[in-house]
Each structure stands twice: as C-alpha cells, then as structure tokens.
Amino acid sequence: MITQTLSIGRRLTLLLGAIAALLAFLSWGMVSSFSGQAAARTQDNVLAASVATIAETLRSEQGTVRLELPYSAFAMLGAISEDRVFYRVSVAGETLTGYDDLRGGRIPEAPGEVLFDTLEYRGETVRMASISRVVLAGREGASVTVSVAQTRNGIAAVTAGLSRTAAVLSVAFFVLAAALSAIAARASLRPLNEIAQSVSRRGPSDLRPIRRPAPSELAPLMTALNRLMDRLGQSIRRSEDFITEAAHRVRTPLATVRAQAEIALHTVTGEEEKRSLRRVIRAVDESSRSAGQLLDHATVAFRAEDLDRSPLDLSDLTRAVVESLSPTAEMKDISFAVTTAPAAIRGDAILLQTALRNILDNAIKYSPPETTVSIQVTRAKAEVQVEICDQGTGLGAGPVAHLTERFKRGDNVEGVVGSGLGLTIAEEVMRAHNGSLTLRNMTKGGTGTCVLLVLPSA
Amino acid sequence: MRFLLVEDNLELAEAVVKRLGLDGHAVDHAACLAMAEDCLAAADYDLILLDVMLPDGDGREFLARKRAALETPVIVLTARSQVSDRVGALDQGADDYITKPFDFTELEARCRAVLRRRGGSARNEFKLGTAVFDPNSGTIVQADQTIDLRNREIRLLEVFARHPGQIMSKSQLLDRLFSHDAEVTENAIEVYVGRLRKKLDTVGVRIETVRGLGYRICP
Numbered sequence: 001m002i003t004q005t006l007s008i009g010r011r012l013t014l015l016l017g018a019i020a021a022l023l024a025f026l027s028w029g030m031v032s033s034f035s036g037q038a039a040a041r042t043q044d045n046v047l048a049a050s051v052a053t054i055a056e057t058l059r060s061e062q063g064t065v066r067l068e069l070p071y072s073a074f075a076m077l078g079a080i081s082e083d084r085v086f087y088r089v090s091v092a093g094e095t096l097t098g099y100d101d102l103r104g105g106r107i108p109e110a111p112g113e114v115l116f117d118t119l120e121y122r123g124e125t126v127r128m129a130s131i132s133r134v135v136l137a138g139r140e141g142a143s144v145t146v147s148v149a150q151t152r153n154g155i156a157a158v159t160a161g162l163s164r165t166a167a168v169l170s171v172a173f174f175v176l177a178a179a180l181s182a183i184a185a186r187a188s189l190r191p192l193n194e195i196a197q198s199v200s201r202r203g204p205s206d207l208r209p210i211r212r213p214a215p216s217e218l219a220p221l222m223t224a225l226n227r228l229m230d231r232l233g234q235s236i237r238r239s240e241d242f243i244t245e246a247a248h249r250v251r252t253p254l255a256t257v258r259a260q261a262e263i264a265l266h267t268v269t270g271e272e273e274k275r276s277l278r279r280v281i282r283a284v285d286e287s288s289r290s291a292g293q294l295l296d297h298a299t300v301a302f303r304a305e306d307l308d309r310s311p312l313d314l315s316d317l318t319r320a321v322v323e324s325l326s327p328t329a330e331m332k333d334i335s336f337a338v339t340t341a342p343a344a345i346r347g348d349a350i351l352l353q354t355a356l357r358n359i360l361d362n363a364i365k366y367s368p369p370e371t372t373v374s375i376q377v378t379r380a381k382a383e384v385q386v387e388i389c390d391q392g393t394g395l396g397a398g399p400v401a402h403l404t405e406r407f408k409r410g411d412n413v414e415g416v417v418g419s420g421l422g423l424t425i426a427e428e429v430m431r432a433h434n435g436s437l438t439l440r441n442m443t444k445g446g447t448g449t450c451v452l453l454v455l456p457s458a
Numbered sequence: 459m460r461f462l463l464v465e466d467n468l469e470l471a472e473a474v475v476k477r478l479g480l481d482g483h484a485v486d487h488a489a490c491l492a493m494a495e496d497c498l499a500a501a502d503y504d505l506i507l508l509d510v511m512l513p514d515g516d517g518r519e520f521l522a523r524k525r526a527a528l529e530t531p532v533i534v535l536t537a538r539s540q541v542s543d544r545v546g547a548l549d550q551g552a553d554d555y556i557t558k559p560f561d562f563t564e565l566e567a568r569c570r571a572v573l574r575r576r577g578g579s580a581r582n583e584f585k586l587g588t589a590v591f592d593p594n595s596g597t598i599v600q601a602d603q604t605i606d607l608r609n610r611e612i613r614l615l616e617v618f619a620r621h622p623g624q625i626m627s628k629s630q631l632l633d634r635l636f637s638h639d640a641e642v643t644e645n646a647i648e649v650y651v652g653r654l655r656k657k658l659d660t661v662g663v664r665i666e667t668v669r670g671l672g673y674r675i676c677p
Contacts, residue, residue: 248511248537252467255559259473262562265633266480274629281638288559324554327567330609331637369610 008192009185016181020174028170032163039155039162040127047129047148048114050077054089054146055133063138065091073148083151086121091135091142098147107145108132124151191215195222207233243295251288258284293421296354300425304432308348311458314384315340315377317349321356322375325364332369340377343384344458347433355429358422359388359451366392366449379457386453394441395449403439423451430455459504459569459582461485464494465535466512470558474507477562481634482620490514498528504582505569506532508552518550525551531572535560561637567609570594584619587662591619600661610635611654618665618675627672 053073059066067089077085088098105117105128117128128149134141191214198212209226258281265277322336329336363373371391378385395403403423427437435455442448461478465471466489475485486501488494491514497503506528510517521532534552553572556565573582573594584591589600596612598605607615617626617634628644635650636642651673655665664676 244511244537251537251558252470256467256470256473258559259470259477259562262633263473263476263480266477266630271629274633278633278638284559285561285638288557292557327554327571328564330571331563331567333608333610370608 009189012185012188013178013182016184017174017178020177020181024170024174024177027173028163028166031166031169032159035162035166036155036159039158043127043150043152043155044116044129046076047116047127047150048131050074050148051114051129051131051146054087054148055131055144058089058133058135058144058146060135060137060142065096065135065137065142065144067097069097077148077150083154084124086126086149088145088147090145090147091137096144102128102147102149105130105147105149118152119149121149124153126151127155191218199225207236243298247291247295250291254284254288290421293358293425296358296425297421297428300351300354300428300432303348303351304428307351307432309346310349311344311346312349312352314343314345314352314386314455317352318356318375318377318386321353321360325357325360328361329364329373332364332367334364334367334369335372337372337374338377339375341379343377343379345384345433345455346458347455348429351429351432355426355453356386358426359453362422363388363390363392363449363451366390368392382457384455384457386455387450388453389442389448389450391442391446391448394447395439426451426453459483460501461505461507462488462494462497462501462503462530463507464488464491464512464517465507465509466490467509481562481566481617491517491520494520498524498530503530504573506530507535507565508532509535510537518552521552522550531576533565533568533572563613563634563637566613570612584616586615586619586658589661589663591615593619598657598661603660605657605661607654607657610650611657614650614654615658618673622675625668625672625674630672 050073053070053076054067057068057070059068069087074085074087077083086099086102088100088102089096102121104119104121106115108115108130109132111133112131114129114131117130119126119128121128126149128147130145130147132143132145135144136142195210195212195214195218199210207229209229210222214222261277261280261284265274265281268274268277318340319338322338326336360373360375367373367390373388373390376385376387378387423437423439430437430453433455435453438452438454440450440452442450461483463471463474463485465474465487468489471487471489475487478485486497486503488497491512494506494508498506508517508521512520517534521534531553532551534555535558536555537558553575554568556568570593582592582594584593586598589598591598593612593616596607596609598607598615613635614631617631628647631647632642632644635647651665651667658665665673666676667673
C-alpha cells in the first residue's frame with residue numbers, strides 16, 4: 001500500500017485559498033485606511049472653509065475688531081455629521097468670542113495659512129482648524145486667530161461603516177476566490193485522474209503503452225510508465241517463452257522415450273521385459289503429468305493475483321472442456337452425462353477451464369470402464385453450481401478435507417498415475433473466484449466421488 | 459490410415475512413424491514446414507499431426523495460413539499443457555491437440571473422434587465376411603443391420619482386422635487396448651473378446667482362441 005500524503009488537489013486549493021485570504025485582508029486594510037483618510041480630509045477641508053469664512057467677516061469698527069458670525073460657516077460643518085462644533089476668535093490671545101477654553105492649537109504665523117490640530121477637548125477628541133488674519137483696528141493691525149473645532153464621532157462612524165463594507169466585500173471575495181481555487185485545482189488535475197482511470201480500467205494482461213494525450217507536465221511520468229509496462233511485457237513474454245521452450249525440451253525427449261518403449265513393448269516377447277517397459281511408460285506419464293500440473297499450478301498462482309473477470313457462461317465453458325476430454329473418456333468407454341442451465345458468471349476462462357479439466361481428468365482416471373461421469377451445471381439465486389460425480393471407488397475411508405492440499409492423494413489410489421496437484425489447482429481457482437470446492441463420497445446409489453463447485457453468479 | 463507427421467525431432471518422428479506403422483498406418487514424415495508443403499502437394503492424407511515449434515516457423519501460423527485451402531483434419535502436437543496454448547491452437551484451425559509425450563491409444567482415440575466429426579472416409583473401412591466395419595464410427599454394417607461397438611471393442615476388432623489370420627497374444631492386445639495409467643490384468647482381455655464374439659455372431663466372423671498363444675480372427 002502507498003503511504004498517502006496530502007493530495008495535490010487539496011494542496012493547490014489550500015495554497016490558493018491562503019493567497020486569496022491574504023489578498024482579501026490586505027484589500028480590506030487598504031480600503032479602510034483610505035476611506036478613513038478621505039473622511040478626515042473632507043472634515044479638514046470643511047473646517048478650513050469654515051475658518052476662512054469666519055475670518056472673511058472680521059471687520060474693524062471704531063478701532064475694535066468686530067465679528068458677525070456667519071451661520072453658513074457652521075451650517076457647512078453640519079453637512080458632514082451631527083458632531084458638536086466649538087469655535088474661538090481671539091485677538092492677540094484675548095478671546096473675542098466663542099469658547100474661551102478652546103486653546104492648545106498652534107497659532108498660524110503667516111496670514112491666510114490654515115493649521116490643523118487634533119486635541120482633547122472636554123473629554124472628546126476634536127479636530128481643530130486655525131487661521132490668522134491681521135485686522136486694522138485703529139492705527140495698529142491686530143492679529144486675529146479664528147479656530148473652529150469639531151468632534152470626530154461622525155468621521156469615526158463613517159470610517160467604521162466603510163471599513164465594515166470593505167470587510168464584507170473582502171470576505172465575499174475570499175469565498176469566491178476559494179471556490180474558484182477548488183474548481184481550478186480539480187480542473188487542472190483532471191488529466192491526471194483520467195490517465196489513472198484509463199490505467200486502472202485495463203485488464204490484467206493489457207500492457208500496451210498509454211496513448212492518450214497528456215499535459216506536458218505529465219509526459220515524463222507517462223513515458224516512464226510506458227517504459228515500465230514495456231519492460232514488464234518483455235519480461236513476461238521472455239518467461240513465457242522460457243517456459244514453453246523448457247517444456248518443449250523436456251517433453252520432446254520424454255515423448256521419444258515413450259514411443260520407443262511402446263515399440264519395444266510390441267516387439268519383445270518376454271513377460272519380464274514387457275513388465276519393465278510398462279513401468280517405464282508409466283514413469284514417463286507420471287513425470288509429464290506432474291510437469292503439466294506444476295505448470296498449471298504456476299499459471300493459476302500467477303493469474304489469480306490479478307484475476308481477469310470477463311463475463312462468461314459456465315455451461316459453455318463446461319461443455320467445451322467435456323468435449324475436449326471425450327476422446328480420453330472414450331478410451332475407457334466412460335460416457336459423460338451433461339446437463340446445463342444458463343450460468344452467467346464473471347471469471348478467468350483459462351483458469352476455470354484448468355480447474356474443470358483437472359477435476360474431469362481425475363474423474364476419468366478413477367472411474368472404472370463403462371461407467372458414467374455426470375456433470376450438472378445449475379443456477380440458484382446468487383450462485384452457480386457445477387457438480388461432477390463419478391462412479392468410481394470414492395475417496396477412501398481417510399479424511400476428505402485434506403485431499404485438496406498440495407501433493408496429497410487419497411488412501412485408495414494405488415496403481416493409478418497421479419501427482420496430487422489436480423484438486424489443489426481446482427480449489428485455488430475456485431478461491432480466486434470467491435467460490436468453493438467441496439468433496440464428498442456418494443451416499444446413495446453405489447460408490448463414487450462428487451466434487452461440488454460453487455461460484456457467485458454475475 | 460495415411461498420416462503426415464510434421465515434427466523436427468528426428469528421433470521422436472522415427473519412433474512415431476514406427477509405432478503407428480505397428481498399427482498398420484502409413485506415415486510420411488516432414489521435418490519442416492517446407493517439406494510439409496511438398497508432401498501436401500504430392501499426396502492425400504487422412505490426418506496431419508503438426509508440431510508447434512519447427513525450425514522454419516510456428517506450426518500454428520502455418521495452420522492459419524493453410525487452413526482455407528486444406529481439407530485434411532489437423533491434430534496439433536504441443537509440448538505445453540497450458541490451456542491458453544491449446545485454445546490458441548484450436549482457434550487457428552486445429553481440430554484437436556495432444557500434449558507430448560502422448561499415449562498412442564489416446565492419439566488414436568483423438569484421430570478417430572476428429573475423423574468421425576469430419577465424416578471420415580471409406581478408405582479406413584474393413585471388410586469382414588459379408589459385413590463392413592468402420593472403426594471411425596464404431597459400426598459394423600451388414601445388409602440392413604447395424605451393430606454398434608463400444609470403444610474398446612472397436613479397438614480390439616481393429617487390431618484383429620488389420621492382422622487377419624495372425625495370432626495376437628493377450629499381452630499384445632493389452633498394450634493396444636489400454637493406456638498405461640492403470641494396472642489392468644490380462645483377464646480383462648478375455649472379457650472384451652467374449653463380448654466382441656457375441657456381437658460378431660450374426661456377421662459370420664469368428665474369433666478363435668489359440669490355446670496358450672492368444673486369439674486370431676477367421677473370416
């Protein structure tokens with residue numbers, strides 16, 4: 001099993017989401033700060049206009065500075081908020097009118113210059129604008145300072161409102177960006193998923209290179225995968241060739257020995273010689289049979305690991321195996337009685353044939369001549385059954401369950417060539433298909449062995 | 459019967475030719491596919507025994523190439539017992555396959571089954587008195603009467619028919635009748651001879667017991 005680290009899709013989503021969160025936070029900060037500044041500037045401008053307007057109305061009358069407060073100067077302050085407004089007009093430091101305690105601001109030096117200060121006044125923060133002007137009072141010019149201050153509650157409220165709106169927009173932006181990142185991550189991973197799917201959909205023996213178009217980032221992976229499959233295919237072919245070649249080399253001389261022994265059997269006359277020739281033939285048969293079953297066993301082990309589950313009909317398969325074994329059965333005048341029913345399953349045809357062939361081979365081998373081997377394919381709800389019964393001597397008195405173990409043979413098989421692998425092979429095939437193999441002695445109507453195969457139906 | 463054996467191992471080929479010859483079959487041997495082509499052009503065969511691995515190619519490919527023009531049934535000789543190999547051979551037009559090393563009684567049984575499926579030919583029939591014995595279908599036909607024989611009876615009668623007048627010992631018959639995978643006693647031969655005698659009753663052919671030596675057929 002592969003240790004799974006964080007998925008690429010999730011990584012991408014998280015990374016893009018984090019970036020979106022950072023951007024959202026920054027934009028919120030910037031919008032709130034700009035809007036605060038803009039509001040402050042507006043207040044400053046209004047305050048400046050207000051002090052300028054008041055300063056405009058300063059007059060000198062009979063040697064003293066006179067002031068007629070223009071209400072418009074305060075009205076414009078009221079336009080921005082409901083904040084409280086304070087003012088003070090002083091001539092050379094002496095309060096002419098307004099709040100006497102509104103002090104602390106800087107006094108502008110140059111006439112016409114407006115200075116702004118933020119200060120604490122009567123327990124509240126106020127913004128104050130001051131302007132100076134020289135008014136001719138009598139012969140001397142008097143320096144008059146006009147200050148107007150306004151509390152900042154309105155500005156703070158406006159700023160907070162703007163900041164709240166900015167926050168809502170930023171959150172919305174973040175949510176949208178996060179959703180888009182998830183979609184983008186999935187979309188950019190789609191080619192990878194498609195390739196993974198097309199590989200996993202393949203049959204166990206399909207080692208053709210993957211030909212589907214792929215993004216350039218995946219090309220090295222695909223090339224490596226194709227090269228690996230190519231190497232695997234070559235090594236499988238090589239080992240199959242090797243097995244074929246090895247089998248050929250072993251079996252051809254065995255065939256020669258057997259044929260020569262049979263010829264000799266027909267030409268020699270001595271009973272003793274004939275007996276030993278028959279022994280030679282039996283030994284050849286035994287070794288070739290074992291070799292075949294060992295090969296079958298290896299095939300089963302190999303194919304069962306990654307089972308081909310093609311739809312097939314077990315009845316068709318059974319009939320084909322029966323037909324191919326008929327001549328062998330005929331030699332002993334054994335007949336097959338086959339009854340079948342449609343039996344759709346999913347499985348590996350080669351393995352199932354191997355299993356059936358081994359069981360039928362056994363049935364023929366252990367049956368007396370001129371008997372019948374019955375094969376019944378039936379279908380019950382969720383399973384398909386094949387029962388193969390012979391009219392042989394049965395399984396003997398020994399325990400039955402261990403007979404499917406490797407190289408185990410019954411205790412009544414003396415005189416019959418066998419390797420003890422046939423049932424093992426059959427059982428392994430059944431197990432690979434989630435099925436089972438059960439052996440039993442026939443209980444009624446004479447002796448015999450029954451093999452019951454049960455497979456889940458398709 | 460006339461066989462064409464395509465097999466590159468000369469020792470095996472020689473043994474097969476000899477062994478089939480003992481049963482009265484004529485066998486031509488081709489050591490490669492080129493020779494097989496020549497043989498097929500020159501003569502008419504009842505059956506082809508084709509090896510898979512040959513020096514000048516794969517027997518199955520040869521079969522796939524020739525199948526359309528070839529009427530003769532083919533039995534493939536394979537060294538591998540795996541099903542996949544056999545299925546492959548059958549797909550490419552072989553009528554049957556047999557795994558090396560093979561039992562000649564099994565080879566004969568398979569040949570007979572293939573020929574029976576293909577309809578057979580009159581060449582393999584035997585005249586027994588007034589009747590005709592066809593080993594492929596396992597019948598004796600006399601006038602309008604047909605006698606069916608079981609497999610071992612067919613083989614027994616075939617041995618007698620191929621060697622008319624010759625004494626066959628029980629031991630000789632034993633080796634032709636039974637494959638060697640189980641112990642069989644010579645008493646079994648007596649059982650089959652007895653049955654065959656009963657079936658041949660109406661045909662007017664007798665199987666004589668030659669005391670101490672064996673049996674022979676008297677037409």
